[in-house]
Each structure stands twice: as structure tokens, then as C-alpha cells.
Amino acid sequence: KQEVTQIPAALSVPEGENLVLNCSFTDSAIYNLQWFRQDPGKGLTSLLLIQSSQREQTSGRLNASLDKSSGRSTLYIAASQPGDSATYLCAVKGGTSYGKLTFGQGTILTVHP
Amino acid sequence: GAGVSQSPSNKVTEKGKDVELRCDPISGHTALYWYRQSLGQGLEFLIYFQGNSAPDKSGLPSDRFSAERTGGSVSTLTIQRTQQEDSAVYLCASSPTGTANTGELFFGEGSRLTVL
Numbered sequence: 001k002q003e004v005t006q007i008p009a010a011l012s013v014p015e016g017e018n019l020v021l022n023c024s025f026t027d028s029a030i031y032n033l034q035w036f037r038q039d040p041g042k043g044l045t046s047l048l049l050i051q052s053s054q055r056e057q058t059s060g061r062l063n064a065s066l067d068k069s070s071g072r073s074t075l076y077i078a079a080s081q082p083g084d085s086a087t088y089l090c091a092v093k094g095g096t097s098y099g100k101l102t103f104g105q106g107t108i109l110t111v112h113p
Numbered sequence: 114g115a116g117v118s119q120s121p122s123n124k125v126t127e128k129g130k131d132v133e134l135r136c137d138p139i140s141g142h143t144a145l146y147w148y149r150q151s152l153g154q155g156l157e158f159l160i161y162f163q164g165n166s167a168p169d170k171s172g173l174p175s176d177r178f179s180a181e182r183t184g185g186s187v188s189t190l191t192i193q194r195t196q197q198e199d200s201a202v203y204l205c206a207s208s209p210t211g212t213a214n215t216g217e218l219f220f221g222e223g224s225r226l227t228v229l
Contacts, residue, residue, distance in 0.1 A: 003129075020159045031216050032217075034218065036220075041225075042222060043204060043223050044204065044206075045220075046219065046220075049216075091156075091218075099216075100161055100172075101146075101148075102155040102158070103155055103160070104155070106155070
């Protein structure tokens with residue numbers, strides 16, 4: 001059974017810092033890995049999708065890496081801003097393109113001015 | 114529509130009542146998923162549809178939960194005889210198919226269910 005762990009559970013940083021969120025998973029036979037952002041009381045917004053054959057994806061100030069063999073992914077946020085404050089969720093899809101996602105518990109990020 | 118649409122956004126019901134939650138996926142997406150997000154429990158998979166069929170319903174927590182999808186589009190999640198532990202946010206997601214299928218899921222805003 002796939003298990004996904006995110007570290008740290010919560011993170012508070014001053015504006016402008018670069019930061020790294022960690023995600024690990026127990027079964028390396030994944031189809032892809034997706035990072036989401038969730039604001040309080042809202043749904044999930046997809047940030048980055050990494051296919052199992054890829055090593056990293058970038059979007060603006062965000063960079064996500066994937067090391068499938070070691071079961072790890074990191075989300076790097078450069079020059080953090082108060083608007084980045086949210087819960088960040090990592091999810092892995094097993095097996096096929098239509099497999100279900102298994103989520104981590106999330107990292108609650110607070111960026112203070 | 115432009116995104117996944119869910120209704121109602123909020124539902125308060127009394128214990129023992131039945132509720133229906135609706136999901137309207139992104140047009141053309143054949144895959145549809147239901148998840149539940151409870152305080153302290155994280156996101157829990159409930160059921161997956163491919164077209165109108167549900168090849169994986171392994172996450173439905175009890176026989177009080179059922180879901181259907183018609184016309185390969187709208188899906189309804191029904192909870193019968195609601196219990197207080199059913200209180201959660203129910204999230205729906207859809208995924209494209211064919212050459213556009215990267216396996217990426219797109220989520221709606223969720224339906225918050227409160228059982229009194």
C-alpha cells in the first residue's frame with residue numbers, strides 16, 4: 001500500500017526566503033507525482049505535475065524534483081511571498097494514467113511580511 | 114464549463130437524513146474521482162469513474178455511500194442515513210483522456226457537509 005509523507009508539517013518563514021518542502025513515498029512504481037496548493041476553505045490548485053520519467057518541472061518561482069528510485073520529491077519555492085501562504089500537498093499516482101492519487105498530509109506554509 | 118463545478122458548496126443536515134452531492138467535470142474529461150477531506154485525516158480516495166463505469170470503488174467507507182455517473186459527465190455522490198462522522202469536505206476531480214492524458218487531476222472547490 002502506497003504511503004506518502006510530507007515534512008515538515010508546518011513551516012513559518014519571513015518574506016523573501018527560499019524554502020524546500022519534502023515529500024516521500026514508499027512504492028516507487030508511480031505513474032506521476034503532483035504538487036497542489038490549498039487555500040483555507042478552497043479546493044486544490046495544481047501547481048506542478050512530474051511524470052515518472054521526468055526529473056523536475058518548473059513554473060515561475062516553483063521547482064519540483066523527483067527521484068523515483070529513492071521515493072522522494074521536493075518542492076522548492078524561491079523568494080517566498082505572503083501570498084504563498086497555504087497548505088501544500090504532494091500526491092502520487094500509482095500504476096496507470098487513471099490510477100488514484102495517494103496524498104500526503106500536507107505542509108502548512110506561513111510567509112510573514 | 115471552465116473548471117470542475119460542485120454543488121452544493123455547503124450542506125448542513127440532520128443525522129439520519131440522506132444527502133446528494135453533485136459534480137460537473139471539465140467538458141471532455143472521461144475520468145472522474147471523488148475524495149473526502151476530514152479534519153486530521155487528510156485526503157481520502159472514495160471512488161473513480163471511467164465514463165459511466167466505476168472500476169475502483171474501494172474507498173467507499175460503507176454501504177451508505179454510493180455514486181453514479183450518467184452520460185459520461187455529471188456524477189452524484191449519495192450518502193444515506195448520514196452520521197456525524199460523515200462531516201467532511203467532499204472533493205471531486207476530473208482528468209483528460211486520449212493524447213492529452215497526462216494523468217493530471219483538476220479539482221473542484223468541494224462540498225462541505227456538516228451532519229448535526
